[in-house]
Amino acid sequence: MDIIAVESLSKHYGDKKAVDDVGFTVSKGEVFGFLGPNGAGKTTTIKVLTTLVRPTSGNVRVLGHDLRKEAKQIRNKIGVVQQQESYDQNISVEGGLDLYGFLWDVPKQKRAERVEILLKQFGLYEARKTPSLDLSIGQRRRLQVAREFMHDMDLLFLDEPTVGLDSLARRATLDFLKEKVKNGLTIFFTTHILEEAEYLCNRIAVINNGKIVTTDTPQNLKRKFGQSKSVDFKLLEGTSPELVKLIERIDDVNKIVQDVSDGAYHVTTAKPEVVIPMLYQLAARLNLHITSIYIAEPTLEDAFISILQEDKS
Ligand SMILES: Nc1ncnc2c1ncn2[C@@H]1O[C@H](COP(=O)(O)OP(=O)(O)O)[C@@H](O)[C@H]1O
Ligand SMILES: [Mg+2]
Structure with missing residues (x-):
């Protein structure tokens, strides 16, 4: 079974075709990258696939569920790191992580363990008592990604997760994701940074003006277009x-x-x-x-x- 199966998906805002007849599939354990410049339609695609926005037309199945009929089942099994900031401003870093786990019904003991691990993995240990409001942009972004790993999921959507991170933090984040993929996680990932797509993704769809221009492995893209x-x-x-x-x-x-x-x-x-x-x-x-x-x-x-x-x- 495909983890994501998309057929002729379009999303129009008035006359604007933000996503224009795209199709692709993602298999279990894959990191599938959506690579494209600003305004290409990456965020809109993620919003549709994560049930936040209704498609104009097309068939989409996520984890075997029909997007229109079984949105709730999909939401229960996915993680989403959105492009815009979303976290509680006044709670401390560790408090925010714990709260997020609580909202996902993670038992107390497990939450405590995960908070410890994630604080260290994402370089937030020193800042664990700091209210999110007082964090740097990079720290906030790392918190937003870390938070998603408080709960279990089968599929993770990441919308430009490394924007605002310095190169060390970026590499650490990508390596953390790679490790999770080794353990069976499937990832849908958007970026406008080529090196990043190449480093992390098994397959890359290049998207421009709402359309997928080509889908291939990083190696084949290089071979085909970089001769x-x-x-x-x-x-x-x-x-x-x-x-x-x-x-x-x-x-x-x-x-x-x-x-x-x-x-x-x-x-x-x-x-x-x-x-x-x-x-x-x-x-x-x-x-x-x-x-x-x-x-x-x-x-x-x-x-x-x-x-x-x-x-x-
Ligand atoms: N809510 C909206 N209303 C109208 N136009 C939108 C809306 N959201 C996105 N768009 C337009 O759709 C296009 C694709 O946007 P987006 O998916 O955010 O691109 P990306 O994430 O690749 O930068 C852009 O031209 C954007 O201006
Ligand atoms: Mg975007």
Whole structure:
């Protein structure tokens, strides 16, 4: 059985097609990522799947339950970390965690154990007596994610859970989630950060303007859309518009850009072995000196950008 099965799902707000005829399935133990820019329709999809918002049309089954007819059964078995903040402002961190467990009918002893573990795992131990109101943005976000693990669930929805976290806290959060997945949890996860999707997800749906542009594994996305490589080189002379003009004329070169931060040129090409000798020849002809050169692998960022660009055209 699919943990999530979505067919032709749409959600319109007036004329705005926030979600426009999307379909996908998620299997048990998978981390399924929704990757897309702001306004793509990620939050709307999560709101529909978690029964907070009614779909305009489409068939959705979550954990075997029909979304329209069995919303309550679904709600009892899922966890949700929403994009916007939601927690009790005046209660201490540990009090808030305990209260959340209480609302989910978790027995007292179990709550106490979980609070201890989560405070440590999410770096909130020092702040356990602090009212949520006085926490930093990062601490609040960590609390919001931690809180969801006070109760058991079969499926967890996370809407951009790492926004506002520094890189260490981000990594710690993702690693915590990975551990839970090993123990059987299924996760639906949204992000606009590629590295994050790549680090955590088994499969990624790229969403743009309410539509799923493609769904695949991170590895396949890279392979399919990141075939060209980047030849990165620097000139002793720094900059040469003349050389750039010559390089642009090479057939196998897709584009050349200069990185403003370090002055390196990035040449996009599917044939670095052809382009590199030509770069040396052209530089020599202009009496320029290449001081460093290397071939960079395509990143998921490249894949993502080329998918969105294809979508535009
Ligand atoms: N309640 C609403 N009323 C009208 N438009 C909305 C509403 N919620 C979202 N939208 C619009 O739907 C689109 C998708 O929004 P959203 O799902 O929040 O995107 P994301 O989470 O990917 O940033 C956006 O254009 C947004 O402005
Ligand atoms: Mg959103």
